[in-house]
Amino acid sequence: MDFKELLKSNGLEDAVVDSILSGMSEHKIFTTTEEKIEERYAKAKEKNNELKQELEESTKLIASLEEKAKDSESVQNEIQGYKAQIQELTEKREHDRLENYIELGLTKNKAKNNTAVKALLDLTKITKDEEGNFHGLTEELDRVKSENDYLFASEDSQSGNQPHIFQGGNTNPANGTHEEEDSFLKGFLSR
Numbered sequence: 001m002d003f004k005e006l007l008k009s010n011g012l013e014d015a016v017v018d019s020i021l022s023g024m025s026e027h028k029i030f031t032t033t034e035e036k037i038e039e040r041y042a043k044a045k046e047k048n049n050e051l052k053q054e055l056e057e058s059t060k061l062i063a064s065l066e067e068k069a070k071d072s073e074s075v076q077n078e079i080q081g082y083k084a085q086i087q088e089l090t091e092k093r094e095h096d097r098l099e100n101y102i103e104l105g106l107t108k109n110k111a112k113n114n115t116a117v118k119a120l121l122d123l124t125k126i127t128k129d130e131e132g133n134f135h136g137l138t139e140e141l142d143r144v145k146s147e148n149d150y151l152f153a154s155e156d157s158q159s160g161n162q163p164h165i166f167q168g169g170n171t172n173p174a175n176g177t178h179e180e181e182d183s184f185l186k187g188f189l190s191r
Contacts, residue, residue, distance in 0.1 A: 110153040
C-alpha cells in the first residue's frame with residue numbers, strides 16, 4: 001500500500017489526497033521504500049562536500065605555487081601533478097553524481113535489483129547539460145521496464161503482500177454482515 005492509498009483508506013477524498021501529495025514536493029517531503037535512505041544520503045552528501053573541499057584546497061595550492069615559483073622546473077612538475085589530481089577529483093565527483101542520479105532514479109521507479117537494471121541501461125544515452133543536470137534516464141528506464149517489467153515492483157504486486165484490514169469487526173459467515181461495530185472506530189470514522 002502506498003501513501004496515496006493509505007490516505008484514501010483513511011476516508012480522505014481524492015481532491016484532498018491530491019492536494020496533500022502535490023504539497024509534499026513543494027515542502028520537500030518525499031516517501032521512499034529504501035531502508036536507511038537518510039543515512040545513505042548524508043554519507044553521499046558528506047563525500048561530495050569532502051571532494052569539493054579537496055578540489056578547493058588543490059586549486060588554492062596551485063595558484064600559490066604558480067605565484068611563488070614560475071621558473072622552477074620541479075615546482076612546475078609539482079603543479080602539473082596537482083592539476084592532474086584536480087582533474088581526477090573532478091572526474092570522480094562527476095562519476096559519483098551520475099551514480100547517485102541513477103540510483104535515485106532506480107529507487108523512484110521501484111527497481112527490485114538496482115545492479116541488474118543498471119546493467120541493462122545504455123549509459124551513453126544519459127547526458128549532462130551545461131548547467132550540470134542529467135537527462136535521459138527516464139527514457140532509458142522506460143525502455144528497460146517495457147522489456148523487463150519483472151525487474152520492477154508494480155502497484156499490484158505490492159498490494160498483494162499487504163494485510164487486508166476490515167472496518168467494523170468480524171463478519172457473519174452465514175450472511176456476510178457485520179455482527180458488531182467497534183464504537184471507537186465508528187466514532188472516528190464519523191468525523
